Every structure is written in structure tokens, then in C-alpha cells.
Amino acid sequence: MQTPSTPPSNLRIGVLCGGASAERAVSLRSGKAVHEALLALGYTHSQLLDIQPGPQLLDILQSAQLDVAFLALHGTLGEDGAIQGLLDWLKIPYTGNSLAACALSMNKSLTKKVLRANVLPVLDDTTLACPYDPAAQAQALQAESNLTLPLMIKPAAQGSSVGASKVSQWHELPEALAKAQKAALDVPTPQTLAQVVLEPFVSGVDATVGVLMQNEQLVATPVLMLKPKNEAWYNEVAKYTEGETEFLLPAPLSATLTAALQHAAIQTHLALGCSGVSRTDFILPDANSSQPHSAPFYILELNAIPGMTTLSDLPAQAKAMGIDFNQLVQLLLNTAPYAGRAILV
Numbered sequence: 001m002q003t004p005s006t007p008p009s010n011l012r013i014g015v016l017c018g019g020a021s022a023e024r025a026v027s028l029r030s031g032k033a034v035h036e037a038l039l040a041l042g043y044t045h046s047q048l049l050d051i052q053p054g055p056q057l058l059d060i061l062q063s064a065q066l067d068v069a070f071l072a073l074h075g076t077l078g079e080d081g082a083i084q085g086l087l088d089w090l091k092i093p094y095t096g097n098s099l100a101a102c103a104l105s106m107n108k109s110l111t112k113k114v115l116r117a118n119v120l121p122v123l124d125d126t127t128l129a130c131p132y133d134p135a136a137q138a139q140a141l142q143a144e145s146n147l148t149l150p151l152m153i154k155p156a157a158q159g160s161s162v163g164a165s166k167v168s169q170w171h172e173l174p175e176a177l178a179k180a181q182k183a184a185l186d187v188p189t190p191q192t193l194a195q196v197v198l199e200p201f202v203s204g205v206d207a208t209v210g211v212l213m214q215n216e217q218l219v220a221t222p223v224l225m226l227k228p229k230n231e232a233w234y235n236e237v238a239k240y241t242e243g244e245t246e247f248l249l250p251a252p253l254s255a256t257l258t259a260a261l262q263h264a265a266i267q268t269h270l271a272l273g274c275s276g277v278s279r280t281d282f283i284l285p286d287a288n289s290s291q292p293h294s295a296p297f298y299i300l301e302l303n304a305i306p307g308m309t310t311l312s313d314l315p316a317q318a319k320a321m322g323i324d325f326n327q328l329v330q331l332l333l334n335t336a337p338y339a340g341r342a343i344l345v
Contacts, residue, residue: 007068007333009042014066016083018050021075022162022183030308031072037329038070046070053077061090068336069094070329071305075159079305080106093336097304101273105302108156108197111272118271120264121295123199123283127156130185130194134178142170147198153177155184156195159303166201202298204285207251209265210306210314212323212331213276218269220262221317225251225284249320257284257296268302276335279306279314 017031038046081103153176154164163183165176184194210221225248265280306314
């Protein structure tokens, strides 16, 4: 994996993880795995930084004297552009995507607007601004003729299915709206644009495709198909409980559909201004679905900082390409603009 752009082994790398989002536990696991890989790769000056928002964060980052920040943060303040903006001010290079790409891709409603403008397949949606009264909002939504059940209700700027619910009966809607609103507002900053997204529930199979920068070229990973064993949809339990989901990698799809999903992942990556790494999630409708669908798949969202735990999708997809976990960490480290340009001159 050593290339002309590989950083020197004495690089001071801070693996930033933890944070204060609903995905804190997952981020800590990602950070630990990344830190262990960096040490195995010979980056002995790496350190694991469990960070929290607040004035002390500035002191922590400055005292660490980092050459590079390896971002293993997920969710609000970590994946939405906030930490990227702070690192930009401090002139600390960091892995992955820019402030703008992170902020855009974190918001599902804005993401859909951009993808729709780029003629990429997304589901119709209704976006609600918070705060609202869940009962009154549910009554108003039920009166709208363009909304039909079942629906998926989820906060616009949360990941890992936090605050998301499937609504099959109208009487379930107030509780789902209350749950999504709580998750949308449960962030450590009042400046966050709190929204809730409603979209049709699609009966089908979840799939995901990663995008990596390899040899200065964007490369799509094999398609990973995910089938929850005991859940009605791919929710938080199915995602983070070992044995709850069947992983099919590479997915048993036609060559044509596989290529189309990989192409769509790269186009989504480019449309949202990503660089270096991303992972795009899809839903593939059942062939025998009672609802008509105009596309063989729909793009659900893009993850600007994909999970790096032992159960995460991107490491499994990379492994299927012949890239082991340590090599994947090296590829992600290579996305930071450290190189001799900043360190060795």
C-alpha cells in the first residue's frame, strides 16, 4: 500500500471519535478499530481522541499538535460539517469529505433535492419543520390526499435509523411524528435545521455501495445486500446487533443492475460534492410489490463518514475487493491533504 502519496510514519494523527450524537457508541467503536489499524500500519504517533462539544475541544485539538485528523465521528456535529469547519479554521487537514459535502449529505431533504435535480432516482417526500404538535400535524397529514400508507417517518439529519418509524396505520402517525421530532431536536446546537421527512415505505431489499478513491480514481465497491432476519425493515436493531441481518456480498443481482447501482453511487458521490469516500444506501422494490414503482431502485441517503466497526458495511465491501481493514484505513488516511505538500516541505 505504500505509494508516493502515503504519509510519513511519524505523522501525528488524531483519531477523532465519540462526540455527542445519538451515534456516539458506534463512533467509539469505529475510532478504536481505526486507531488499532493505524498503529499496526506503523503510525506510532497516532492517538485516540474521544471528543465532546464545548470550549475545551479547541484546547484539546491545539494541544494535540495534530498533522492530520482521522474522522471517525458519526451523526450531528461529526458528520454534518461542524467539526470539519472547526478543523478548517485550525488548518488541520482531515480525512474524508469537506464541510459543504458533509452538511448537504447529512440532510435527507436537501440531498433529495440535489439528486432529483441530477435526475437520480429518489422517493417522493414531505418535509416538516420542527417544532410542531404531533397530534395536530398527524391530523393535517391524514387529510392530505397525496399521502398513502405505509409511510417511513424519520428525522432529516440523523443516521443509523435513529428516530425512524414505519407507519402502517393512521393511529400510529402521532407517535411516529413525536419520536422523529424528538430525535430531530435532540442535537447539541440550536442552529441545526431541525426537520422530519415522510416518504413512502417501499417493500423490498436494502442495498449499499461504497465509493473509494484508489490510485486517484473513484471506484465503487461491490453491492452489499442486507436482509434483516427478525425485523420488518432495516432498523437500528438490525444494523448493530450481530446475527440480526443476513449480508449478501456480492449481492446476487444481475450484472446490469449491479453496474447501475455502482454507477448511481458514484453519481450521487459527485452530485453531493464528495471526495475520497462515501457510502450510498438504496432500496430495491420487491418485484411482486402491490405498489407501482418507476425505477428498479431508489437512493435513500449518502453517508459521508461510513462506519468502521467490525459490523460495518464499508470494511466488508472493501474486503470483497481484496482490501483488508488496515489497507482501507490507509486509503482513507490518503484522502487527507497531508502529503509531502504540507508536511515535508
